[in-house]
Amino acid sequence: MRRRWSVLGAAACVLVAAGCTSGSDEPEVREAAAEGEGWTVLVYSIADTDLEPYLLADLAEFAEVGSGENLQVAAMVDRAEDYSSDPMLGIDDWVGAKYVSIGQGSAEELEELGDVDTGEPAPLADFIAQGIADHPAEHYALVISDHGASWPGLGGDEGSGNSTLTLEELRSGIGDGLEQAGLDKLDLLGFDACLMATYETASTMAPLADRMIASQELEPGHGWDYRAFQVAADDPDVDVDTLGTAIVDGFAAQAEAEGTGADITLSMVDLNRMGDVDAAVADFSEALSERAADVAPVVGRERAEVLSFGRDPDPTVDTHMADLGLLASEIGADALDVSDQADALIRAINDAVPYKVAGPAALGASGLSIYFPPTEDLLDEDYASVESAQAWGGFLSSYFGAGEELPEDRRASFAGDGGAQVVFDEDGLNFSATFDDAAADAVVSAAISYGELGEDGSITFFGEEQAEVAEDGSGDVLGIYDLTVMTISDGEDTSYAYLTLTYDDEAEVATIDVPLAYYEPGEQEEYRDVTLSITFDPESGDVLNETYYGYTEAGTYGELTADPAGIIVPKLLVVTPDGTQSWEPATDVGLFADLPNLQYDFETLASGTPLYAQLSVTDFGGNSDSVDAEVVVP
Structure with missing residues (x-):
């Protein structure tokens, strides 16, 4: 369902197949499996x-296809105690894992x-x-379903x-299973x-x-x-590219029907070509490392602007995953001495x-991302243990080293107040200033933030948007704020919310990311970042997509399943006079976590x-x- 803003607030499993169906179809399927024809799909469902x-x-969708003469579908389904008590395809609710065959409209417990x-x-x-021993076929697919986290793995x-599966554990688990199956x-x-x-996963x-x-x-x-x-x-001889294309297209069509298609991505990667990608990443990383001091300004600017995924206003929750193809393209266009490698x-x-x-x-997404935190303090030390990331990790070290060695007189700074000026017009607040000429090559991003000043000198921010840096080298910066504040309401209570706004001129869409905390019913201390x-x-204000994503205790991500009796609390960024930053609750009451019925609005400041x-x-x-x-709204 689409909503419309009442006020426009943005100017500025492994696939494992069981090879049998229940009832009278079982002998026919077993015979086909014995001949090693068609496809076996193994589904590792970490539920x-x-x-x-x-x-x-x-799994119910799979049962609409079901095992048959050409396709066998088997799954290992590990269920939880609290989230659902529904039966699965005729098998009563359970806790723990079962090995099952997915038939047409039903499932059979195998173990x-x-x-x-x-x-x-x-x-x-x-x-x-x-699964392979029970269901021999000509072609095999494995799909693993659960929360994901990019290079840290999934689960x-x-x-x-x-407990989660790291990339190395995924490789050993899958590899050992294939070896046992011959x-x-x-x-x-x-x-x-x-x-x-x-890139790390595919490699x-x-x-x-x-x-x-x-x-x-x-x-x-x-x-x-x-x-x-x-x-x-339908076709036991269907090739992997045809099947893969159908999966990608099916995902896109379902997302469109569900109203979630605005920011989706799905890639089919030819793993047989990853050797060439490995070599190209190594050459690109080496070229960047050798010229780190010279190319760091370009790299930093492109990293700040490139398409990224799993974003959050709180940098400790953000995944820091950047589109690898777009990043290489933009760096190569501006840093000609590494353009060949790019x-x-x-x-x-x-x-x-x-x-x-x-x-x-996600317009222009290349199909592969790579880890690139903007600053060294955000670099996860576990990244060094990812075998496929060694070359890129070496570049990151060189890049951060170049940042540490940046001379003080070239660092981002305004002289005095930078000639700061504030003007109100039909767009809202226009805030301009000029930073030092010496920092012109080093500056990679600019932003305007807005909030209210407390009596104790602390600042409570409720939003940040990208500001524009003049391309003529003058150091002029302009930020525009439209004088609206985002609110979220459950119909009983209303809370302010913090947002970051990302706007893509080419895509002609904008994205707002809002940090929240989710408390389970009865919970007052522990919460999940959302x-x-x-x-x-x-232009129109039409909402194309809205989704709540939760950050799990395991460090993975997925769409939030919230109990309507739980509590959602928006978070605001508070900066104390000594510069300490923290994310604090925007309300002491919170909002009921009936997610489909929460309402968003932009309130114009009086x-x-x-x-x-x-x-x-x-x-x-x-x-x-x-x-x-410090100004007063006119």
């Missing part, structure tokens, strides 16, 4: 999380597995080996201490999870399958449309991603409202400076 209702719906830690590679290996088995590799490896279409998985399907962006809860596997049921990487990515889809908010992502048309505005610039070393103004 011991709040995604359980969505994953059960996915009761009990408590299984899906964050360990051994159960994954056992499932793959058993979050709540029944096993939020199979060299899969035809298709799918990750129906957030953020898994990364690690390359020896295990011919194709990989995954999303660069956070995935809506409905995930893939598994009815797309009908093409394999061009080679772009060609390698284009060859390795034969098919993909992207919504308007990001509300809203994509809208800035005439006479005191307002604090801040204009800031940041260089590639992470150094920032700002000028501020």
